[in-house]
Amino acid sequence: MSSTLAGAFGVAALFVAVLALVFAIQALRARTGPAAQTTSGTPPEPEPQPAQPEARPGTVKSELRRLGKDLEVTRGELKETLQHLVVVRYDAFGDTGGKLSWSMALLDDHGDGVVLTSINSRADARTYAKEIKAFASESKLSPEEEEAIDTLRKEAGPTVD
Template sequence: MSSTLAGAFGVAALFVAVLALVFAIQALRARTVTSDKSTPAALPEPEPQSEPEPKPGTVKSELRKLGKELAVTRGELKETLQHLAVVRYDAFGETGGKLSWSMAILDNNGDGVVLTSINSRADARTYAKEIKSFASESKLSPEEEEAIDTLRKEAGPTVD
């Protein structure tokens, strides 16, 4: 499962949890209203032009809090390393099986890291290079460039 799909499932699960919370609060309020039949029902007041802050513990206030938390979570999610591309290859002619690899792990801004492992018959060497806006100050191999280009194309023309 791709990390983008996992992130989408996470947002969907959060949405379902918010709905469940709303229904639970409404059920609790309905139970307290039906148990207190002795007080006459008040007529709903008209909505004022500028909406005041809802009372704590009401459905409206809980939804407002959850909306703010969801906005913060979405902002934080954009900065997580969630995009991954791997390129496998034979670094040396005498080895086979494409045991060498380069892997780019980036966030929505194109910031992150590219990891490379070059394997030969005698040893393996691993390298890490910092990536900022889909570019690196270090010289990148063609395979590292390919991994980054794959994620750049997935990001589309504009990156949030």
């Protein structure tokens, strides 16, 4: 590359940098407003700001506020989802092995949900579903179903409302 061409690129780059600086100054002046531009040597007094000024749409601040609100809504909805699960396997009858029978509790943070049970024998399998409210059921629960619910109650600890 010749020195003339390099010099031309240098002058063009300097021109672009100065132009960018002028635009940045103009944007800063427009943002601070005419009250900040005084002719005297004393700086202007800051205007009292509201406690939480509303951010302009499309700014990072407004997006963070929106995401914070969305996160709180999501956390509230998550408490009502069936997210806690435990399975208790057992032999329902003495003549079968392999712990093919099972009880599964699916509960939310409030202890509401369902217990599913499958009793397997040599001839057939039976499946039951029982509704659970606040870690209790109106239906009679088997010892294995009680064990599944108690396990989730202990795991939930103080986070359960």
